[in-house]
Amino acid sequence: MAPLISGKIVYNGGMKILVIEDDREAADYLQKAFAEAGHTAHVAGDGDSGFALADAGEYDVMVVDRMLPRRDGLSVIAGLRSRGNTTPVLILSALGEVDDRVTGLRAGGDDYLTKPYAFSELLARVEVLNRRAPARESETVYRVGDLELDRLSHSVRRSSQEITLQPREYRLLEYLMRHAGQVVTRTMLLENVWDYHFDPQTNVIDVHVSRLRGKIEKGFDKPILHTIRGAGYMLKAG
């Protein structure tokens, strides 16, 4: 199989992923694709065995199809949550309406992706969900290389040179820095920075990112905000 996404991406260690998906072909594809990205994926073909595996094994992230034989995906998640299992879950579903998304997240899912999806999108989301990823929520200062973002004073510096950002640009950078070293897709940005889940038709996010890039890279010799072709963006020093 050809590499699924371009660019050399370094993942921290490789995750243990549980895929609960009844479509064998899709499950096999996911298993291979995750392996290629440096992760280990186990596959369960129905709700019951998926629940048993998740309950016993220590997974970093789970990918759960919503419609499963024997036991519905949402019920698997709710069952795990009620037993104190906090493994992050990404729900895969053919149902993509706003309501479906809300019910999915309400049942205990951490993210929701509608079929058909790009694997690069799924991978980026799963890596962000990884529970072993460093939790940066509580940090007050984000640093990536010589770029520094102070969350208390809302100031941004690069090589101790002050950079003035618009509020939205600041939030965009904050999100990118929180997930530095991880691929962040356009829809993830729209969801997390703008809090919208719709499809914006044109490349609006790209233009926002390139504006931000102009501000944080102009006058500096090293690029820091990288475009990952076919996937999204990644903030990474060097």
Added chain:
Amino acid sequence: MALRLPAIMKTTAARLSALYLLLFALCAVLLVFYMTSLSARMLLAQSQETINEEVQGLGRAYQRGGIPVLVRVVEQRSRQPGANLYLLADPNGRILSGNVQSIQPGVLQREGWTALPFSYERYGEASGRRSQGAAEQGEVEAATEVGHNAIAVVLRLPNQMILMVGRDLGEPERFRDVIQRSLMLALGMMGFGGLLIWYFVGRRALKHIDGVSEASRRIMGGDLSGRLPVTGAGDEFDRLSENLNAMLARIAHLNDGLKQVSDNIAHDLKTPLTRLRNRAEAALSGKKTGADYREALEGTIAESDQLIRTFNAILMISRLEAGYSAETVAKVDLAAVVRDVVELYEPVAEELGVGLEATIDGDFVVSGNRELIAQALSNIVDNAIKYSAGAVEKPHVDVTLRREGDEIRVQVADNGEGIPDEGDRKRATERFVRLEKSRSQPGSGLGLSLAKAVMKFHNGRLDLLPGNPGLSVLMGFPGPKDE
């Protein structure tokens, strides 16, 4: 006919006429019985009164001159035409005077009113009738059988002689006969009329319904242009047919719409699918480097993403049109949504040299779905930016939010070429309609249709208005009712 009759029996009209016939017949019978018994009682009372008067008169005559005067008065009155019955008998019941020839035995023995009508025979006519009857039947009939019925009062005079004054019951009996005969006649006529109505009304209804059934079968057979017959009589069958025809017209319209949409889907999806296939084919042919393959595959993915987008839009429109679940409806800060969308598109607009500006006149909260409204508005703003880019003057898009009467309006106006033709403006919100000039622009052709479906879902409207110049798209939300 014999085959159709059972079918007629099954029709509602036939059942109704049978029911009415039965009901009317019952009413008629009851009415006639009531009338006859009432009139019989009245006639009886009248007879008794007459008899009482006679008895008083005779009593006066007896007091005046005793038996001789009484006998004279009795004889005199007996001979009058249509006279009452008079009888004077000795204490043993032998008839001495009066117009009664014979009487049912035992009647004279009881004083006072006769309990039941009794039979008697009058002088003259009775004997003639008797001999005639005897001659015909060859036997002598008993007096009780041929006589007339009467009621009477029997008195014993002081000298033990018996006086009877009575009145023939022939008149009330004849009256009853007449009524009974007319009742039978009326019942017969009602039955006949009922059958007639049954037959004609039932057959008419059957004919109508058969016509409707046949037309329905034809339409079900695939001829959606077929219509049910309308006779022009303006009756309930016509009204039914007219309504069904209106329904059929609506179905045909929807069907046409569906057909047009599937044609459009076929067209709009076939083109990218063909491109997709060509790209893959081109990648396979000739000598290619790894970079070429990569480029071909990336192009393939981009093309499929566009296809998925189109499908998603189609799905969303149909779900919205089919009545979206209202679970995610909440209070939406429209001003915030407008600000967000304008802010989201501002860099793109700037890149294309289009000025994008928002004028927000106050805070407006509508009940709805924030995501859907944002999606709709972003589609409209996206379009406006694309089409204003060709403006003669400096291209700009103005988004305004304000209240106008009962309506909260978001208006997106551009100064591009616009859509000068009113028909075109109307068509622009239909699915997959991409006016000729826009064919070259990228997009699914579903943006405005989706926006329209979203506005419909919010009980609002989406109107395309001529700008000055350009196009102005108006999203009208119903204002909150509690204000």
